[in-house]
Structures are given as structure tokens and as C-alpha cells.
Amino acid sequence: MKRFAAFATAFVFLVGCGGIARETRVERGPLLRHFSREQTVGLAGAQLRVEPGWPEAKFFFTREKQCRHEEVDEYAETRTTVRRAPGGGPALAAGVSQILAGLGLFLARGLFSDVPDTTRIDEGGRYPATARTQATIWSYVVMALGLPATVVGAVQLGQQGESSERMTAEVVTQARESVCETVPFSGALVVAAKGKPPVELNVTNGTIVAPVTSWVDVPLERWTLGGEAVHVVPTERAKLDALRACMRVIPAPAPETVVALAEAGRQLLAQAVDACVAAVPSAPVDETRQRLSGEPPSGSLTPAASFAEALAQFAPEITMTDASRLFDAETLRGKRIHVRSAVVQRHDSGHFLTQVGVQPVWLLTKPSAERTAIAPGQRVEVLATGAGLYASQGVSAPLLEVHRARLAP
Amino acid sequence: MMRAVQKRLARLGWGALALVSVQLSCIGPQAPDAVICQDVAARLCRSAGCTAVAGRLPGSDCAALLVGQAGCGTPDYAFTSPERERVLSCRITLMRSEDDAVLQCQAAADFLEACADVAAVYGVAP
Numbered sequence: 421m422k423r424f425a426a427f428a429t430a431f432v433f434l435v436g437c438g439g440i441a442r443e444t445r446v447e448r449g450p451l452l453r454h455f456s457r458e459q460t461v462g463l464a465g466a467q468l469r470v471e472p473g474w475p476e477a478k479f480f481f482t483r484e485k486q487c488r489h490e491e492v493d494e495y496a497e498t499r500t501t502v503r504r505a506p507g508g509g510p511a512l513a514a515g516v517s518q519i520l521a522g523l524g525l526f527l528a529r530g531l532f533s534d535v536p537d538t539t540r541i542d543e544g545g546r547y548p549a550t551a552r553t554q555a556t557i558w559s560y561v562v563m564a565l566g567l568p569a570t571v572v573g574a575v576q577l578g579q580q581g582e583s584s585e586r587m588t589a590e591v592v593t594q595a596r597e598s599v600c601e602t603v604p605f606s607g608a609l610v611v612a613a614k615g616k617p618p619v620e621l622n623v624t625n626g627t628i629v630a631p632v633t634s635w636v637d638v639p640l641e642r643w644t645l646g647g648e649a650v651h652v653v654p655t656e657r658a659k660l661d662a663l664r665a666c667m668r669v670i671p672a673p674a675p676e677t678v679v680a681l682a683e684a685g686r687q688l689l690a691q692a693v694d695a696c697v698a699a700v701p702s703a704p705v706d707e708t709r710q711r712l713s714g715e716p717p718s719g720s721l722t723p724a725a726s727f728a729e730a731l732a733q734f735a736p737e738i739t740m741t742d743a744s745r746l747f748d749a750e751t752l753r754g755k756r757i758h759v760r761s762a763v764v765q766r767h768d769s770g771h772f773l774t775q776v777g778v779q780p781v782w783l784l785t786k787p788s789a790e791r792t793a794i795a796p797g798q799r800v801e802v803l804a805t806g807a808g809l810y811a812s813q814g815v816s817a818p819l820l821e822v823h824r825a826r827l828a829p
Numbered sequence: 830m831m832r833a834v835q836k837r838l839a840r841l842g843w844g845a846l847a848l849v850s851v852q853l854s855c856i857g858p859q860a861p862d863a864v865i866c867q868d869v870a871a872r873l874c875r876s877a878g879c880t881a882v883a884g885r886l887p888g889s890d891c892a893a894l895l896v897g898q899a900g901c902g903t904p905d906y907a908f909t910s911p912e913r914e915r916v917l918s919c920r921i922t923l924m925r926s927e928d929d930a931v932l933q934c935q936a937a938a939d940f941l942e943a944c945a946d947v948a949a950v951y952g953v954a955p
Contacts, residue, residue, distance in 0.1 A: 536857045538864070543924065545865055545917045547857035 440579050441504045449496030452588060459488040465649040466605040468640070470659040472699040474670065475754075477636075477663055479628045481609070481645050487600030490592050497589040505576035512573025518566025526559035607646030611635040614642075632663050633750055662699030665692035671754040671805060672707035674821050676786060686712055704754075727801070730824045731758065734803045742777040749818040752806030757820055759783075760801050760828055763794055765813070773815055774800065780817040782810045785825060799828035862908045865916060866901030867892070870951060872923040879934030882941060885953055898952035911946050919944035 463484045471478035532555045536547035549557075604626025612618035619635040621628055623645060640660075643650040652660065669692050672678075681689065690712055693705045736758035740747065761774035761781055772783040772794060783802060785791045794800055802825040810819035860868075874891035876882055887894045896902050908916055922943065925936045941948050948954075 538860070541860045541865065541868055543917070543921050545913065545920075546859050549857040553857065 440576060441506065443502045443504070445500045445502070447498045447500065448589065449498060452494045452496055454491070454493050457490050457492060459490070460600065461486050461488065463599075465651050466645040467602075468643075468650050468652040468660070469656050470652075470663065472659050472663050472666075474632060474666055474696075474700045474703045476629055476631050477700075479609075479623075479630065481605040481623055481626050481628075481650070482602045483605040484599045485601035485603075487598055489596045491594040493591045493593055495589050495591065497587050499585045499587060500582060501585075502582045503580055505580050508573050508576030508580065510573070511569045512577060515566045515568070515570030515573055519563050519570060520566075522559045522561070522563030522566060524559075525555055525562060529555045529559065605645055609650075610644050611638045612642050612644075613638040631750075632667060634667075636660070637664050637667055659699055662695045666696035666700055666703050666705075668692045669696055669705050669708040670703060671807060672705075672711050674784060674807070675711055678711045727803075727824060727826045730803060734758070734823070736803065740776045740779075740781070744777060744779075746779050747818060749806070749809035752818045752820070753808050755806045757804050757806060758801075759804060759820060760799065763796050763798050763800060766794065766796055767812070771810075771812065772800075773813070773817070780815055782812070782815075782817050782819040783822050783825075784810075784819060785822045791825065793827060794825065801826055801828045861904060861906075862913055863901045863904050863906035865913065865920070866899055866906060866908070866950075867896050869916060869920050869923065869947070870895035870899065870901075872920070873937055873940065873951070873953075876934045876937035879930075879937060881934045881938040885941060886937075895951040895953070899950045911950070915944075916947055916950075919947045 463486055466481045467484050469480040469482070471480070529552050532551040534550045534552040536550050538547060540548055542548070606623050606626055609621040609623045609628065610618050611621070613635070619638075621630055621635075640650055640652055640657075669689060673689070678686070678689070689708070693708055693712070696703045696705055734756055737755045738747070738752065738757045740757060740759045740761070742760070759774075759776060759781065761776040761783070763772055763774050764780070765773040767773075770785045770791065772785065774781050774783055783800075783804065784807065785794075802820070802822045804820035804822045807819045807821045809816060811817075870892045874886060874895065877886040877888060877891045900906065919940060922936055922940045925932060927933065941953065
């Protein structure tokens with residue numbers, strides 16, 4: 421019963437308050453005071469700053485805090501809420517009218533006959549209701565219908581009124597935002613290139629000196645430091661892009677690759693050289709420039725030189741023989757290399773898969789009489805430059821760009 | 830939103846109240862057993878001339894004879910065996926198709942067959 425009463429009360433107030441229109445009016449009073457305040461907000465993520473260099477560059481990571489200085493006026497304010505129930509009056513009037521009509525019918529029920537129509541008996545053996553019974557029941561109905569409207573109207577009219585609330589309001593008249601604090605951001609820098617295992621570098625004291633290799637070329641959106649995103653301002657992005665340009669022109673592309681480039685491609689390569697040098701003046705791009713201009717590279721061999729003369733002229737930095745240790749592609753990149761290897765496969769593109777001890781090595785050769793003579797099963801001796809990693813026929817191995825080759829004596 | 834809910838609730842309330850009041854206002858006082866008994870005799874005798882019940886109902890002054898046989902001519906008559914509910918359920922058979930003579934004859938025949946105990950009160954052979 422208590423539950424029913426609670427439900428009925430809640431229902432009446434819910435329905436009764438439904439038709440109430442609220443209007444809030446705010447009146448600003450006099451200026452109470454003027455003050456300044458500072459707010460500091462830590463910005464999410466790490467900011468990247470780049471100090472270009474070759475073959476290594478410095479990367480600085482910082483966490484920034486933004487300071488917001490506000491000038492604030494504080495005013496007194498009066499908030500007035502007016503509640504109107506436009507339907508309350510009509511609902512109450514209609515409800516009261518219905519109740520009065522029902523009451524009138526109830527009081528007048530004695531005027532109706534209480535004798536049933538005895539000529540009609542229904543299937544249950546009863547006469548039809550008498551006129552008095554009908555009048556009484558309908559009086560209840562009319563009163564019952566008027567009751568909700570009366571209650572709703574009364575509740576709505578009771579809710580009408582006006583209330584005021586005094587409070588203070590702040591108006592920010594001036595605001596300045598600036599980066600006010602920068603602290604080194606250390607942690608694990610994870611660079612996750614698509615389809616490759618992520619590269620993880622340890623950033624200490626917000627700084628890392630790292631070789632400019634393929635991870636630098638990964639879009640910044642895929643860099644995270646300590647699990648947070650890495651951001652960069654446009655000027656620093658330009659330096660990063662310059663490093664990426666250096667990666668495209670160092671080591672120099674193969675001469676036949678440069679020759680095969682269309683004019684637009686050559687221009688792009690030249691622009692990359694310029695961008696690289698602008699950021700890293702000491703970057704070794706001379707060979708690329710010479711190849712773009714069509715001049716023979718300084719490290720190339722003259723056709724007339726014998727292999728022994730060419731070897732002396734080439735001055736190899738690394739010699740790879742069957743007894744050598746294993747080398748990875750990045751170690752060999754850009755290095756002058758003297759190789760003795762066994763030919764395993766030959767491809768029409770000029771690529772030879774060879775074996776130096778247990779290490780597979782790809783050789784990229786230029787069209788020449790020497791190349792024509794090389795066949796699988798033979799041993800060759802070549803002077804070459806490391807050109808990164810190359811994968812073909814399911815074999816991923818360092819690629820060497822051959823300048824001079826001969827069958828091994 | 831709230832006004833729409835209010836209107837819908839009001840409509841539902843009106844409908845429910847109207848339905849209940851119509852139902853209540855159709856129910857009057859119970860008719861006495863004597864009146865029920867006389868009504869059954871009158872309804873049965875409307876088919877006295879039908880071939881389906883030929884010879885089983887009195888040909889003339891049928892209702893008065895049946896009422897006399899049943900002894901329900903006095904206002905204080907009360908059903909004992911069969912009881913009032915049994916008589917009322919048999920009476921429903923006679924209330925079928927009051928305007929159709931053929932169906933009325935069939936109803937009277939059905940009454941005599943299915944309500945032999947009630948017919949026996951009126952002295953009508955099954």
C-alpha cells in the first residue's frame with residue numbers, strides 16, 4: 421500500500437510538473453573585483469627536436485607544459501527563475517467542472533427510476549440495470565475523470581512562481597597561452613613501421629644519438645615515446661625531412677638507376693641532395709651529384725685499369741672472404757668492399773646471388789663482357805659498394821653494387 | 830513530450846473507464862426463479878406447433894399448462910432440482926434465433942433432448 425502511495429505521488433508530480441515552463445533570467449550586478457590567475461596544463465605526448473647529422477643525428481625529446489595567464493573580472497549576478505504553468509488553470513477548471521457534474525448526477529440519482537425492465541432477462545438470469553444504477557455509475561465515472569485533471573492542475577498551479585539566486589560570475593577578459601616549462605622526456609622510443617618488427621631505442625635524459633637508418637623514414641604517427649605520441653613543430657619536421665632526403669641520396673643510387681630516371685625523377689633526386697646538404701653540410705653527396713651530372717664518380721674505376729690496379733685504386737674498407745665474419749646490410753651500406761664469392765644464381769636483371777662462406781650476398785652488376793662470362797658454380801672477385809638490404813626469390817641478403825668484377829683466379 | 834504522455838494517459842483512462850462503466854451499467858438485479866421458470870415455458874411453447882416436437886407439448890394454452898405443471902405460478906417459487914444455473918444454461922438454447930421459426934423449432938427439439946431433466950419439471954416427456 422505504501423509502495424502504491426509513493427508511486428501514485430511520484431506519478432502525479434511527474435505528470436503535474438510536465439507542463440511547467442521555466443524561464444531563467446540573469447541580471448549582472450556590479451564588478452566585485454579584478455584578478456589574474458595562472459593555470460598550468462601538461463601537454464600530452466613528447467615534442468621532438470632534431471639536430472641533423474650524418475651518419476648519426478641527435479634527437480631531443482621534451483615534455484612541455486602550457487601556461488595560461490587569465491585576467492578575470494568577477495561580477496555579482498542574480499539568477500531569477502520564473503515557472504509558469506499555462507495549462508494549470510484550464511486543467512483545474514475542467515477537472516473541477518467534471519467533478520461537480522458527476523457530483524450533481526450522483527445527488528440527482530434519486531430522480532431516476534429504480535424499477536428494472538422486467539420484460540428482458542439476460543442469459544445470466546438478470547434484468548437490465550435500472551436507470552438509477554446507470555446514473556449512479558456514470559456519476560462515479562465523470563467524477564473519476566475529473567479527478568486527475570484537478571490534481572494535475574492544482575500541482576501545476578502550486579509549482580508556479582519565481583525564485584532568485586545570488587551568485588558570482590567570472591568573465592575572462594584576456595587570456596594568454598604559452599609553453600612555460602620544458603623537461604627532458606626519457607624512455608623507450610618505439611618506431612613501428614608497417615609490416616616490420618618495431619625498432620626500440622633507449623632515450624636517456626631526453627636525448628638519443630642514433631644512426632640515420634630506415635627507422636627515421638617511418639612516419640611520425642608510428643613513433644611512441646614511453647607509450648605517448650611524438651609531436652613535432654614544422655621547423656623540426658623540416659629537419660627530419662632533410663634527414664630522410666639524405667637517406668635517399670646516400671649512398672648514391674646505381675649509375676644505371678640514375679640514367680633510367682626521367683627528368684622529373686632526376687630533379688627530385690637533385691632536390692633531395694640540396695635539402696640534405698642544407699641540413700647536413702658535411703653529408704657525403706658528391707657521388708650522387710656526379711652521377712646526376714653524368715660525370716664518372718670519384719670512386720669508380722677507369723675502364724682501362726686492370727683488376728689489380730682497380731683494387732689498389734679502390735682502396736676497399738672491407739674485404740669479404742669465406743673466412744670473414746658475417747656482415748649485416750646496414751654495416752656494409754656505403755662501404756667500399758672487396759669480395760670473393762661463389763655464384764649460386766644468375767638473374768636477367770643483372771643480379772647474382774652469391775655465397776661468401778655461409779653468408780648469401782646479392783651482387784648487382786652493370787652490362788659488360790665480364791658479366792656475360794659469370795655463371796653459377798664459378799667463383800668471382802668483385803669491387804663493390806654496399807647498397808642496403810635486397811630481397812628476391814625468398815632470399816634476403818646484403819646488396820653490393822659491383823664496379824668491377826672478374827672470375828676468381 | 831510530457832504533454833503527449835499526459836494526453837495518451839488521459840485517452841487510456843477515458844477508454845478504460847468508459848468500458849467498465851458500460852459493463853457495470855448493463856447489470857441489473859437478478860430475476861426471481863418464478864419469472865425465469867415462466868420465461869422458459871413461454872419460449873418453449875412458441876414451438877408447440879412444430880413437427881419436431883409434435884405431441885410432446887400441449888397444443889392450446891401451452892404456457893399456462895407448463896407453468897401449472899411446474900408449479901412456478903407463485904412469486905415465491907424457487908428452483909430445487911434441477912438448480913437455477915442448470916435451468917439458465919438450458920434457457921440459452923431456447924434464446925437462439927428468436928426471429929427464425931425453423932431454428933426455433935430446432936432449438937426446442939434440442940432443449941427437450943439435452944435438458945430432459947428441466948423438461949421433466951414442466952411435465953414434458955423426453
